[in-house]
Amino acid sequence: MTINKxxxxxxxxxxxxxxxxxxxxxxxxxxYEDWKIEGQNFEYLNIPxxxxxxxVDEILPKLPSNQDVLVVCAKEGSSKMIAEMLSxxxxxxxxxxxxxxxxxxxxxxxxxxxxxxxxxxxxxxRLGKGCLSYMVISExxxxxxxxxxxxxxxxxxxxxxxxxxxxxxxxxxxxxxxxGGRHIAEATGATYYLPPKDADEVVFEYMPLEDxxxxxxxxxxxxxxxLYSPGHTIGSTSFIVDSKYLLTGDILFxxxxxxxxxxxxxxDWVGDLRETLYHRYRELAEDLIVLPAHFMIIQELNEDGTVxxxxxxxxxxxxxxxxxxxxxFRHTVTDNLPPQPNAYQQIRQVNMGKVTPDQDEQIEMExxxxxxAVR
Amino acid sequence: xxxxxxxxxxxxGLACPMPIVKTKKAMNEVEDGQILEVQATDxxxxxxxxxxxxxxGHQYLGTIQEDGVLLHYIRKxxxxxxxxxxxxxxxxxxxxxxxxxxxxxxxxxxEEAEYAFGHIEGSKSIPMGELENRLDELNxxxxxxxxxxxxxxSDLAARKLSDKGFTKVYNVLPGMASWQGKISRING
Numbered sequence: 001m002t003i004n005k006x007x008x009x010x011x012x013x014x015x016x017x018x019x020x021x022x023x024x025x026x027x028x029x030x031x032y033e034d035w036k037i038e039g040q041n042f043e044y045l046n047i048p049x050x051x052x053x054x055x056v057d058e059i060l061p062k063l064p065s066n067q068d069v070l071v072v073c074a075k076e077g078s079s080k081m082i083a084e085m086l087s088x089x090x091x092x093x094x095x096x097x098x099x100x101x102x103x104x105x106x107x108x109x110x111x112x113x114x115x116x117x118x119x120x121x122x123x124x125x126r127l128g129k130g131c132l133s134y135m136v137i138s139e140x141x142x143x144x145x146x147x148x149x150x151x152x153x154x155x156x157x158x159x160x161x162x163x164x165x166x167x168x169x170x171x172x173x174x175x176x177x178x179x180g181g182r183h184i185a186e187a188t189g190a191t192y193y194l195p196p197k198d199a200d201e202v203v204f205e206y207m208p209l210e211d212x213x214x215x216x217x218x219x220x221x222x223x224x225x226x227l228y229s230p231g232h233t234i235g236s237t238s239f240i241v242d243s244k245y246l247l248t249g250d251i252l253f254x255x256x257x258x259x260x261x262x263x264x265x266x267x268d269w270v271g272d273l274r275e276t277l278y279h280r281y282r283e284l285a286e287d288l289i290v291l292p293a294h295f296m297i298i299q300e301l302n303e304d305g306t307v308x309x310x311x312x313x314x315x316x317x318x319x320x321x322x323x324x325x326x327x328x329f330r331h332t333v334t335d336n337l338p339p340q341p342n343a344y345q346q347i348r349q350v351n352m353g354k355v356t357p358d359q360d361e362q363i364e365m366e367x368x369x370x371x372x373a374v375r
Numbered sequence: 376x377x378x379x380x381x382x383x384x385x386x387x388g389l390a391c392p393m394p395i396v397k398t399k400k401a402m403n404e405v406e407d408g409q410i411l412e413v414q415a416t417d418x419x420x421x422x423x424x425x426x427x428x429x430x431x432g433h434q435y436l437g438t439i440q441e442d443g444v445l446l447h448y449i450r451k452x453x454x455x456x457x458x459x460x461x462x463x464x465x466x467x468x469x470x471x472x473x474x475x476x477x478x479x480x481x482x483x484x485x486e487e488a489e490y491a492f493g494h495i496e497g498s499k500s501i502p503m504g505e506l507e508n509r510l511d512e513l514n515x516x517x518x519x520x521x522x523x524x525x526x527x528x529s530d531l532a533a534r535k536l537s538d539k540g541f542t543k544v545y546n547v548l549p550g551m552a553s554w555q556g557k558i559s560r561i562n563g
Contacts, residue, residue, distance in 0.1 A: 028426045050395045050427040074419055078392040364418065 003083040006094040008106035015039045016305035022069045026082050035368045038298040049078035056085045075099040103128040107153050110305045115242045117220025130294050138218025143167040146293045147180040165190045167215050171249025172236040173198035175262040176341040179351045195235030203353040231273025232258030246288040253292045254300040256373035257320030266334045286312030333374050342368040379487040380412035387416050394420040405451045410488045413447040437492035448488045460530040465546045479518025484532040491561045503528045522547040
């Protein structure tokens, strides 16, 4: 029997198209329970590879023969070994090329929609980590918002689209993933914007991103306008693109809202968070399409793989926007918060430019789910 | 600090799954109760060796880092919990700190590596296997509270001390495996 490799891109198609897949995850149980490949029609079996060293016979009956079986581990080596053992036992299976490490770094660019005058808006979905980045493209120019650290993906994508990256934004100082914003700006000569209230400690040059800052992309002047919206961090800023899309950063998600504690000031910022969600956003047009910087669960993906929803629908459906009492709101966003993301304090230091970890250390820091929300 | 091991295994530069595959093989050559030092550079080996050890019943002691190399210490399971303990004078974990504050010493007879990764502050380390040759380090006029992981090795040690003319000897039960108090350990 054969063993085949499956790439992260192929797994991403299965997630987006809601295809079935049987995942044999051979990592440690702790690692698996913390974080795995999520798919709506995926089935799972978790047995650490080291429990299969003497043979795979005991798990053969548990593996389906009528659908693809994908063996997954952290970096590939163990999944390949187990896939070979399964192959010797007469089963056709796949292993995940590059393991969870490559899954965590894979980005699927998906077009969200057209903009005035032939422009386009793309969402880069990082399925393995739940991060969402954006690129506005219009007539040879591009703006990038909340880029993750795989800068080549963005610069190459812009190149393919014959666009020059002119502006790079971070809606806030991220705590769950390492930003690629500053490095994209350095590589392309673009201007890098960061909210000054989040940037007290940063050690590099940036343009202050403040309320009402607007930039125009391309000849048709697609407008990207900033809206100060504190609460997840004190500097958190949203964007309105082409009067049509509302990029909310980590303030408002599809099925949850931002948590105020990752910079250590939950009690102080809960009032800001409420003001943003219950007043500032309320004044906006309900037909704006909300595009957040994260998704939490795979069910938040639309049919085409994008994560996007009408603001009016969120006002009606998102629990975090429907807590009437301020007291209860305060309680919801400051008590019983989910565990904080892996290495979030170190990640903040990296995004401030204070430490420069190598590639492996960056991967290590970003392991696991993003956990930026409260539901 | 150098931690003593009975055998060493070089897994430097090897990626997962090889550190575990090789450790599993090497463990077959290690005698019950002995310590294997696994030298590895793959960071994933920390969590995996720990989980693997637990799954097969070996005792994962801990890991230290030296010049970018991870040194893992695993003690082969010795199934030493079932044997009968016969030394009559015993005291409990809870009593020992109070007793030793009035005089005497706590003698830890586990392997050096076990001691390194967690022991009672101020306790003296003489592994069971070395006890016979190191009796001159002990004082017959002092109370000696002997402790190990589960009470079996300390039972043996207490009997040996008693045979050699030590009279103020006590076995501390149930032992370090259920020690609730403060511990000192090597920096990991």
